Amino acid sequence: MRKIPMRMCINCQQMFPKKELIRIVRRASDGTAVIDSTGKVSGKGAYVCHNKNCIKAVIKDNKLEKHLGIKIPEDIYRELERVLTVQDDG
Template identity: 50%
Template sequence: MYVKKRKIPLRKCVVTQEMKPKKELFRIVRSPEGDIFIDETGKRSGRGAYVSKDEKVIKLAKEKNSLSSHLKANVSASIYDELLELVEKERSSS
């Protein structure tokens, strides 16, 4: 019996410009109302930007303010801090 291989959705990290599987990236969303938040489901509506689940990449994004330019909105430092916390949590759970 032939088992169809599932296509893995790829997305581009806004910092490194690398194409990676969606599961290896965080999605940050600017909702139509202008709120900015981390979308852990990957399904919320709004303009999305993807960042690698890597501490160095997140720190670089914070330095360059990559998310603000990509989402065309002001992204507060707390979003970057939250991303770093999530990376830490994932690292300790694996």
């Protein structure tokens, strides 16, 4: 049996396969926050599932800042908002 790595969404606290989550990482090399689409950036990570309510809550309540302990740049929030927009099409 293959073991799927699971991670917890910082909003709903549910476990999801790592690949299905959006990973935002405080990059170890320079300490800034980036969205990691490869899963290979080293640093402290925060995971958000694709549930609209979770993405909205994470943006609204600054959950990423609290979780990672750093200021989250605007472009990360814009990127998350783009995920919401894409979902609206479906």
